[in-house]
Amino acid sequence: MLLLKIMKLIVVTLLLIVVPSIASAQSAKVAGIVVDHQPARITQAKVLVVGERDRKELTTDEEGFFQGNVEPGWYVITVSHYGFESRQFKLLLKADVVTPLNVTLYVRTGKCPKGQIC
Numbered sequence: 785m786l787l788l789k790i791m792k793l794i795v796v797t798l799l800l801i802v803v804p805s806i807a808s809a810q811s812a813k814v815a816g817i818v819v820d821h822q823p824a825r826i827t828q829a830k831v832l833v834v835g836e837r838d839r840k841e842l843t844t845d846e847e848g849f850f851q852g853n854v855e856p857g858w859y860v861i862t863v864s865h866y867g868f869e870s871r872q873f874k875l876l877l878k879a880d881v882v883t884p885l886n887v888t889l890y891v892r893t894g895k896c897p898k899g900q901i902c
Contacts, residue, residue, distance in 0.1 A: 812877035815851035816885035818844050818863055825849075826889060829865040835877075851882075863887045 818829040825848030833840040838854040856879040864870040868889035877883050 810855060810879060811853045812856040812879055813851060813853050813882045814859070814861065814875070814877055814885055815849070815882055816887060817848045818850065818865070818887045818889060819848055820868070821888060821890055823888065826865050826868070829863060829868075829889065832862045832864075833859050834862075835859040861885060863889065865889055867892055 814833060818826045818831070820826055825844075827844055827846050827848060829844040829848070829850070831842040831844065831850045831852070833842065833852055833854055835854060835857045837857060838859075840852045840854055842850045842852045844850045854877060856877055858874065858876050861873045861875060862870055863872075869892050871887055871889060873885065873887075875883055875885065
């Protein structure tokens with residue numbers, strides 16, 4: 785009986801070690817800072833990461849920093865904030881790699897297109 789409990793403990797311990805390492809091998813990370821032209825950090829900017837198999841909505845913190853984990857693959861990343869022109873990027877996010885994306889947003893100029901709130 786004691787031997788069975790020890791074997792179960794060993795199996796559970798191995799699973800706790802092996803499964804997270806397999807899962808992390810399938811994860812890619814994007815991280816960066818969003819600033820304006822000054823360059824002042826932009827808080828609460830929206831960072832939308834959209835791929836074929838995964839999608840994340842991120843928000844910059846009080847330092848303008850964002851980060852997120854997704855499945856590896858190609859992504860379209862859109863960075864936006866009220867009063868600024870949105871920026872869009874197409875990136876290949878690779879497994880076990882942190883892909884840096886530092887973004888400068890520029891103040892929106894000109895008139896708002898008819899029917900849109902800017």
